[in-house]
Each structure stands twice: as structure tokens, then as C-alpha cells.
Amino acid sequence: MGSVEIDRTRCLLCGACVGSCPFLALELLETYVEWYKDRCT
Structure with a gap:
């Protein structure tokens, strides 16, 4: 598992x-x- 930082002001969830x-x-x-x-190939 990994993570990517998100600019929340651009993504707006x-x-x-x-x-x-x-x-x-x-x-x-x-x-x-x-x-x-394992789910995203």
C-alpha cells in the first residue's frame, strides 16, 4: 500500500x-x- 499527497483545494474530495x-x-x-x-494492476 502507498499514499500520494493531494492538493485538496484542487481535488475537492x-x-x-x-x-x-x-x-x-x-x-x-x-x-x-x-x-x-494487489487490486489495481
Whole structure:
């Protein structure tokens, strides 16, 4: 699992910044995204 810092003022927590990974592969959290490499290939 990893994380990427998100500019919340640009992302607005809408989820558009998480890309095209499958459902449940990414979690948009307060200020960063966590991804699960075993779910997002």
C-alpha cells in the first residue's frame, strides 16, 4: 500500500483525482490517496 499527497483545494474530495483504477482499489482520504497494488494492476 502507498499514499500520494493531494492538493485538496484542487481535488475537492470529488474522487476525480483517483484515476481509473477499479472500485475499492483506491481510498480518497482527508489529504491523500491510498492504493492497494494487489487490486489495481
